[in-house]
Amino acid sequence: MDTLIIILLAISVVLVVGALVGGLVAMARGGKLGPQRSNMFMRYRILFQGIAILLVIILLAIAKD
DSSP states (O other): HHHHHHHHOOOOOOOHHHHHHHHHHHHHOSSSSSHHHHHHHHHHHHHHOOOOOOOHHHHHHHHHH
């Protein structure tokens, strides 16, 4: 169980970094759809960060036992 949560945590961290980079690239490109895409990427980043925090809490709760 610990291994599964650690793998999911690693995946969520990669997704957070990917969403952050995607948002920054969309913001840097600009254009007509730049702000909309950047905003979309940042919303995904917040979602992935929430998932990562939840997984850390679960991992700490399991490790406590």
